[in-house]
Amino acid sequence: MVGTGTLVLASRNAGKRRELEPAFAALGLRLLDLEQLQIESPEETASTFLENSLCKARHTAQHCNHWVLAEDSGLCVPALDGAPGVRSARFAGDSASDRENNELLLQRMQDLSAKQRDAYFLCVMVLLRGPEDPDPLFARGIWQGEIAAKMQGEGGFGYDPIFLPRGAAGRSAAQLSLQEKQACSHRGQALRKLFAEMQ
Ligand SMILES: O=P(O)(O)OP(=O)(O)OP(=O)(O)OC[C@H]1O[C@@H](n2cnc3c(O)ncnc32)[C@H](O)[C@@H]1O
Numbered sequence: 001m002v003g004t005g006t007l008v009l010a011s012r013n014a015g016k017r018r019e020l021e022p023a024f025a026a027l028g029l030r031l032l033d034l035e036q037l038q039i040e041s042p043e044e045t046a047s048t049f050l051e052n053s054l055c056k057a058r059h060t061a062q063h064c065n066h067w068v069l070a071e072d073s074g075l076c077v078p079a080l081d082g083a084p085g086v087r088s089a090r091f092a093g094d095s096a097s098d099r100e101n102n103e104l105l106l107q108r109m110q111d112l113s114a115k116q117r118d119a120y121f122l123c124v125m126v127l128l129r130g131p132e133d134p135d136p137l138f139a140r141g142i143w144q145g146e147i148a149a150k151m152q153g154e155g156g157f158g159y160d161p162i163f164l165p166r167g168a169a170g171r172s173a174a175q176l177s178l179q180e181k182q183a184c185s186h187r188g189q190a191l192r193k194l195f196a197e198m199q
Pocket residue numbers: 010011012013016041044071072073074075088089101121156157158159160173185187
């Protein structure tokens with residue numbers, strides 16, 4: 001893979017790309033995403049992160065000649081039966097903005113107790129070395145925290161302004177630097193496990 005110099009990120013999410021790119025750049029790899037390659041995003045119809053991630057990777061590998069990295073991620077609130085979960089990007093509707101998703105989740109949390117505000121981010125990554133790769137590499141990361149009472153911070157993306165990571169002294173994920181977030185986030189953990197798998 002290092003020889004080809006290119007890895008395709010099966011995503012249209014600029015926030016994910018910002019977080020993943022430095023680690024691959026350090027390996028001498030440039031990332032190309034679906035927008036750059038003008039590849040359609042597949043529908044995410046499965047009920048598990050794993051299946052959606054594999055589906056994104058396989059669909060993309062069928063449309064390019066490079067190794068492909070995909071990831072499906074989301075925020076889960078056990079007190080809401082795991083919602084927003086695999087529907088995190090579309091929680092407030094198919095073309096919902098991050099702000100609309102955050103506002104809907106805050107509204108759903110309104111009557112919950114402090115304990116019921118526990119939440120976690122999950123990320124499942126898949127690396128495919130071709131469309132017919134019989135042995136995809138998988139890695140999973142989980143990030144524990146709770147849902148804030150209101151949005152705080154300008155950084156990150158998605159639900160970062162309302163996620164208070166455990167051990168971050170009341171700061172939201174949107175108030176962490178890229179490096180701080182990567183050191184503990186679901187995505188950072190999954191990426192480090194994937195690199196270990198690739199050894
Ligand atoms: O499918 P791709 O094209 O990769 O982009 P997406 O945004 O649709 O990505 P997902 O289907 O994996 O949905 C994940 C959603 O979960 C949320 N999410 C995932 N990781 C997050 C993070 O680190 N910080 C905040 N929100 C996150 C965010 O709303 C994402 O849109």
